[in-house]
Amino acid sequence: MTLRPLFQRPLFQRSLLAIALGAGLIGPASAAERELLNSSYDIARELFAAINPDFVAHWQETQGETVAVSQSHGGSSAQARAILQGLRADVVTYNQVTDVQALADGGLVDEAWQEALPNAASPYYSTTAFLVRKDNPKGIESWDDLVRDDVSMVFPNPKTSGNGRYTYLAAWGFADQHFDGDEEQIHDFMRTFLRNVAVFDTGGRGATTSFIERGRGDVLISFESEVNNIRSEYGSDDYEVIVPPVSILAEFPVAVVGPNAERNGTTDLAQAYVEYLYGEEAQRTLAGFNYRVHHEAVVEEFADQFPETELLRVEEVFGGWEEAMEAHFANGGLLDQLQRR
Amino acid sequence: MQRIGDAPGVRRTLILAAVALAALFLLLPLVAIFAQAFAQGMGVFWSNVSDRYTVAAIGLTLFITVLTIPVCLVFGVALAWLVTRFAFPGRRLLQTLIDIPFAVSPVVAGLVYLLLYGRNGWLGGWLDGHDIQLMFAWPGILLVTIFVTCPFVARELIPLMQAQGSREEEAAVTLGAPGWTIFRRVTLPNIRWALLYGVILTNARAVGEFGAVSVVSGAIRGQTNTLPLHLEQLYQDYNTVGAFASASLLALIALLTLAAKATLEWRAARQEAHP
Amino acid sequence: MSTRALPFAIGRTPKRVLPGFGLSLGISLTFVSLVLLLPMTGLFGQLAGLSLAEYWAIISDGRVVASYTVTIGAAAVAALVNAAFGLLLAWVLVRYEFPGKRLLDALMDLPFALPTAVAGITLATLYASNGWMGRLLEPLGLEVAYTWVGIALAMAFTSIPFVVRTVQPVLEDLPAEVDEAALTLGASDATAFRRVILPHLWPALVTGTGLAFVRSLGEFGAIIFIAGNMPYETEITALMIFVRLQEYDYAGASAIASVVLFVSLALLLAINVWQGRFIKRLHGGRG
Numbered sequence: 003m004t005l006r007p008l009f010q011r012p013l014f015q016r017s018l019l020a021i022a023l024g025a026g027l028i029g030p031a032s033a034a035e036r037e038l039l040n041s042s043y044d045i046a047r048e049l050f051a052a053i054n055p056d057f058v059a060h061w062q063e064t065q066g067e068t069v070a071v072s073q074s075h076g077g078s079s080a081q082a083r084a085i086l087q088g089l090r091a092d093v094v095t096y097n098q099v100t101d102v103q104a105l106a107d108g109g110l111v112d113e114a115w116q117e118a119l120p121n122a123a124s125p126y127y128s129t130t131a132f133l134v135r136k137d138n139p140k141g142i143e144s145w146d147d148l149v150r151d152d153v154s155m156v157f158p159n160p161k162t163s164g165n166g167r168y169t170y171l172a173a174w175g176f177a178d179q180h181f182d183g184d185e186e187q188i189h190d191f192m193r194t195f196l197r198n199v200a201v202f203d204t205g206g207r208g209a210t211t212s213f214i215e216r217g218r219g220d221v222l223i224s225f226e227s228e229v230n231n232i233r234s235e236y237g238s239d240d241y242e243v244i245v246p247p248v249s250i251l252a253e254f255p256v257a258v259v260g261p262n263a264e265r266n267g268t269t270d271l272a273q274a275y276v277e278y279l280y281g282e283e284a285q286r287t288l289a290g291f292n293y294r295v296h297h298e299a300v301v302e303e304f305a306d307q308f309p310e311t312e313l314l315r316v317e318e319v320f321g322g323w324e325e326a327m328e329a330h331f332a333n334g335g336l337l338d339q340l341q342r343r
Numbered sequence: 344m345q346r347i348g349d350a351p352g353v354r355r356t357l358i359l360a361a362v363a364l365a366a367l368f369l370l371l372p373l374v375a376i377f378a379q380a381f382a383q384g385m386g387v388f389w390s391n392v393s394d395r396y397t398v399a400a401i402g403l404t405l406f407i408t409v410l411t412i413p414v415c416l417v418f419g420v421a422l423a424w425l426v427t428r429f430a431f432p433g434r435r436l437l438q439t440l441i442d443i444p445f446a447v448s449p450v451v452a453g454l455v456y457l458l459l460y461g462r463n464g465w466l467g468g469w470l471d472g473h474d475i476q477l478m479f480a481w482p483g484i485l486l487v488t489i490f491v492t493c494p495f496v497a498r499e500l501i502p503l504m505q506a507q508g509s510r511e512e513e514a515a516v517t518l519g520a521p522g523w524t525i526f527r528r529v530t531l532p533n534i535r536w537a538l539l540y541g542v543i544l545t546n547a548r549a550v551g552e553f554g555a556v557s558v559v560s561g562a563i564r565g566q567t568n569t570l571p572l573h574l575e576q577l578y579q580d581y582n583t584v585g586a587f588a589s590a591s592l593l594a595l596i597a598l599l600t601l602a603a604k605a606t607l608e609w610r611a612a613r614q615e616a617h618p
Numbered sequence: 619m620s621t622r623a624l625p626f627a628i629g630r631t632p633k634r635v636l637p638g639f640g641l642s643l644g645i646s647l648t649f650v651s652l653v654l655l656l657p658m659t660g661l662f663g664q665l666a667g668l669s670l671a672e673y674w675a676i677i678s679d680g681r682v683v684a685s686y687t688v689t690i691g692a693a694a695v696a697a698l699v700n701a702a703f704g705l706l707l708a709w710v711l712v713r714y715e716f717p718g719k720r721l722l723d724a725l726m727d728l729p730f731a732l733p734t735a736v737a738g739i740t741l742a743t744l745y746a747s748n749g750w751m752g753r754l755l756e757p758l759g760l761e762v763a764y765t766w767v768g769i770a771l772a773m774a775f776t777s778i779p780f781v782v783r784t785v786q787p788v789l790e791d792l793p794a795e796v797d798e799a800a801l802t803l804g805a806s807d808a809t810a811f812r813r814v815i816l817p818h819l820w821p822a823l824v825t826g827t828g829l830a831f832v833r834s835l836g837e838f839g840a841i842i843f844i845a846g847n848m849p850y851e852t853e854i855t856a857l858m859i860f861v862r863l864q865e866y867d868y869a870g871a872s873a874i875a876s877v878v879l880f881v882s883l884a885l886l887l888a889i890n891v892w893q894g895r896f897i898k899r900l901h902g903g904r905g
Contacts, residue, residue: 039563044579047564074563075576079864087461088471089479089561104866159847161861201764202847204857207579216746216763235581333679333862333870341849342680346713346797347810354714361710362722364703368775369725372740373732375750379743418653421645428636429643437646439887443654446882448836448856451661451875454863458660490653512636522637544730551733553839571735578739590736597731605724 037070038271041091041259043078043098043164045206045228049291050095056287057278061271069271077205078164085110085259092263092272095256095279097225098164099316099323102255115257124253125279126293129313130172131226132244133213133233140220144246145176148221149194156219158209159202160330160337165209166202167331169223172250174330175314179248193340214241225252226308230292251313254293376594379587391577391588399565400573401592403481407569408549411488415545419496420538424530427504428512438501441494449491453558456487479561484569487555492548496541503537504530536611540604547600551593661879664872676873684850685858686877692766692854693834696773701827703774704781705819711782712789726782729775734839741772742843764846769854772841777830784826785819792818821893828889832882 042050054071061069074081074091082101085091086108094111096102102123105111116122134142140153148155158166173195174188181187200219203209206228213222214236222229226245233241256276263272278284285297289304320326330336348354381388391397422441426434444452460467460477470477477483511533515525531538553571560567562576570589578586665673676682711723729737744751745762755762762768792815800810838856846852855878862871 045581047576047580072563072566074561075579076562077864079866083863083866084479084561087457087463087478088467088476090476159861162864199848200846202849204842204847204860205579207581208843210581211742212764215743215748216752217748218764232581331865333865333867338681346794347801347807347815348709348713350807353807357706357710358714358716361707362718365707365722365725368703368778369728371750372737372744372775373728375740375744376736379740418645418649421642422649424638425642425646429639431643437650439883439890440650440654442883442886443658446832446836446879446886448838448859448875448878450838450856450860450863451871451879452657454868454871454875455657455660458664458868459657464660486653490657493649493653509636516635516637525637547731551731551736553733553735571733574739575735586739590739593733593736597728597733600731601724601727604727605720609720 035068035070036268036271037072037266038093038268038275039072039074039091039266040093040095040275041074041081041085041089042095043081044075046095046097047073047075049288049293052287052291053279053284056283057275060278060283061274071275077162079104085262090262090266091259092266092268093256093258093275095254095276096164097252097254098167099253099255100327101164102257103323105257105259110259110261111257112260116255118258119256119276120280121296122253123255123257123276125256125276126254126285126288126295128225128227128252128254128293129245129249129311130168130223130252131229131249132246133222133224133229134220134242134244136240136242138242138244142221142244144248145173145195146180148173148198149191153221154198154200154219155221155223156201156203156209156213157199157223158205162204163206165206165224165228168225168250168252170330170337171316171320171326172246172314175250175319176246176248178319179314189340192336196337196340226294227292245309245311248312248314250319251315373594373598376587376590379583380591382587383584387584388588388591391582391585392592394585396564396568397570397573397585397589400568400570400589403484403566403568404550404570407481407485407488408546410485411492411549412542412545414489415493415496416538416542418493419500419541422497423500423504423534424526427501428509441497444491444494449552449554450558452490453487453555456483456490456555456559460486478559479563479567481567483559484556484567487559488549488552491552491555492545495544495548496538499537499541499544500534503534507533536607536614539607543600543604543607547597550596661872661876664869665876668869668873672869673873676870677877681849681853682855682858682874685853685855688766688769688851688853689835689855692770693773693831695770696777696834697827697831699770699774700778700781700830701823704778704826704830705785705823707782708785708789712786727779729778734776734837737775738772738840738843741768741775741840745771745844763844764852766852768844768846769841769852772844773834773837776837776840777833780830780833781823781826784822784829788819788822825889825893828885832885832889835878835882 040050040054050071050073054073058069058071061067074084074089076084078096078098078101081089081096082094082104085094085105094102094105099116099122102111102115106113106115112118119125121127132142134140140147140150142148142153147153157169160166160170170192174192177188177191181191201209201212203212206224209222209224210228210232212218214232221244222232224232226243229243233243256279258269258272258276260269263269279288280296282297282300285295285300286303288295289300289307292307294308295301295304316323316326320329328335348357422437426438447455457478458464460470460483462468462471462478467478477486511529512525515529520528551571552569553575556569557572557575560569560572562568562572564573564576568576570593574586574589574593577589668676707722707726711719711726742763743749745755745768746752747756747761747763749763752763760767762771796814796818797810800814805813836856838854838860841854842857845854845857847857855874859871859874859878862868862874
């Protein structure tokens with residue numbers, strides 16, 4: 003590989019220019035085209051790669067303006083931290099209420115953000131489900147099967163992953179219901195549950211690799227949308243999806259990052275983008291990616307895909323996200339205590 | 344002349360053991376990278392490499408590297424000149440300070456830059472007020488890359504320049520040569536191989552830095568995603584072939600680096616033999 | 619990096635006859651303060667916000683202490699394995715001629731040239747139970763991926779060059795007479811090596827092993843993919859820093875990072891000082 007020809011190539015020169023422009027050193031990208039930056043969670047890349055072109059076309063049609071949408075993906079908490087420290091994203095689409103709340107606490111998202119949009123600003127939702135190996139050899143149907151001696155499972159570390167936190171909360175919610183709130187029994191259940199974890203990867207992807215490619219554990223626990231995607235990715239014949247009769251409601255909150263959008267001159271665009279996610283077109287795409295949606299026509303269309311299940315709300319079981327984070331996941335909290343040796 | 348370990352049996356066993364271990368430990372991972380990258384054939388590999396975002400990531404990575412090297416070069420030469428040619432209080436301390444990047448975990452290196460230049464940092468707040476963005480844009484990536492790579496050139500030069508001493512330069516001074524001429528005509532020819540070696544190491548690290556860059560990049564696809572970050576993202580997206588395709592590009596750069604280094608050493612050795 | 623000559627050791631105090639003192643001092647100090655020291659103030663700024671008791675509580679937390687044990691233990695094993703492996707490779711590369719020698723020599727630097735994230739995903743793929751290596755090792759009862767062994771393996775991989783590249787030049791400079799003297803006295807190969815060669819290599823070997831150890835303490839990218847990250851068992855200290863960051867706990871992250879930083883800097887300093895002493899002794903105290 004010689005460098006000179008590469009440097010002469012217009013593509014390379016253009017990409018260098020694009021980097022400089024994108025970096026904001028030369029100013030907003032020549033003002034010809036407005037650009038929206040969506041800060042999102044890991045593994046949503048393909049989802050938004052499908053939604054964004056539709057939105058761009060929709061905006062072109064209704065407003066006659068050509069716009070572009072860029073994506074930034076990462077762990078939801080790391081993404082929120084980046085915005086707090088100055089990443090100029092216009093909208094956020096996360097898988098954790100707490101991460102949007104962190105932005106609201108930092109003054110970057112309106113305090114009443116959950117009232118600003120329908121369904122507590124969550125255009126779609128999901129729940130926690132199981133992926134088991136072919137024919138479900140261990141007969142896993144619900145959470146109490148997971149504390150058996152002969153079962154081992156894989157899910158991401160609740161300390162580093164929002165996905166892992168949902169799994170922990172779902173198991174707790176089940177135990178809370180099962181033991182009628184008896185604290186000692188719940189703690190015993192959770193201790194066994196945590197001891198049955200074979201690998202604690204830092205994120206959802208690592209957990210999937212451990213389960214599928216490394217053959218660890220009898221069950222992988224993740225978002226229902228995610229386990230369905232994994233199943234279709236790695237072969238529908240080799241794995242089965244089990245949605246437990248009781249599980250937790252996983253919300254995917256969205257919000258406009260007000261000060262950033264104002265600065266970038268994209269307030270109207272950002273608002274339209276988050277609203278667009280509630281529209282029929284986007285909702286159909288979301289359902290196609292195995293997320294549960296609210297739009298009635300779409301819900302009916304995809305009804306077979308989503309088994310009925312009782313979804314517990316974090317607010318009801320734990321009194322709210324802030325309380326749950328404080329009591330369970332903070333340093334020295336219940337999760338740490340239950341794992342202590 | 345008789346030497347230890349020259350008996351044919353010993354010799355063969357040791358060579359075999361070394362080669363076997365190196366093959367298992369070093370060569371096998373290298374082969375695995377390319378095997379994974381081409382697992383689904385040339386076409387899939389190529390479509391991954393020529394992907395718009397991959398090309399942008401390659402561009403950014405090269406751009407950052409090209410900017411990093413001169414900075415590290417100037418600093419490395421200045422520091423080496425300073426600590427090997429002059430005596431002054433704090434010389435040892437200065438030499439230990441440049442080891443900081445080796446002692447700091449890369450993630451922490453990224454964090455300290457973020458704490459300083461981020462919106463909530465004490466410098467970052469001022470910059471933000473003036474609409475200057477360093478973090479989550481290429482200048483931030485450049486800064487942390489310089490941080491993690493700056494010791495290499497200096498570390499290569501210092502032992503060499505110390506060993507060579509300053510007699511030749513002092514002679515040149517007595518002859519009345521100006522400073523730059525001395526450096527260019529006397530010092531540079533003596534240190535050029537070490538200098539190039541330092542550049543190669545700097546280059547390798549600048550291309551591959553992950554931990555520190557991931558903290559300050561913001562990971563905007565097509566804009567602030569470097570090749571190692573892009574690789575990790577593809578891996579997160581279950582695109583194993585794509586991830587290993589990017590990995591194979593990085594491995595290729597690593598191999599070129601090794602080849603360049605081997606060539607340099609060979610030429611340096613030849614020059615030593617026939618000055 | 620190579621330590622072809624050992625730093626901080628040689629040369630009398632240079633006189634200030636050469637030009638460029640002001641310029642090089644200016645560049646160096648500006649750079650060191652702006653690039654190295656200024657950002658470190660951010661770290662200490664975070665630490666200043668903690669009381670001593672809080673600081674102690676963070677760094678002596680049971681899970682964090684367990685991570686020190688795992689990290690130090692695995693790093694020690696990796697460093698020792700590398701000491702043996704590195705010595706063997708350096709010996710073979712210096713003493714013998716064989717086809718492919720230059721290739722082997724070039725391959726030694728691979729771990730430095732290969733980005734750690736690439737090393738991480740590759741090692742995890744190779745040593746998983748269905749990987750090329752894992753498939754061979756698992757039936758033998760040796761589990762590598764997700765265990766303590768995997769952590770040590772990743773550490774060993776990323777730090778191989780340290781030992782090889784510090785021992786190699788010393789071995790090259792060893793005159794042939796040393797061998798001959800030992801052998802004419804009738805010693806066997808093994809005895810001669812132990813009694814005559816090893817004492818000469820000792821400082822370089824310790825330095826290389828020490829550098830490998832320090833490097834292993836801070837490594838994150840390569841390890842995280844292959845460690846099981848189970849609390850108290852396979853969590854490394856760098857992960858604990860990462861976890862604190864995820865919790866927006868900058869002070870906690872900085873506190874744990876400071877422990878690693880101080881230990882690493884102390885070790886680096888000790889290596890430098892020890893090396894200086896040793897060289898002085900070799901040169902009959904003239905240094």
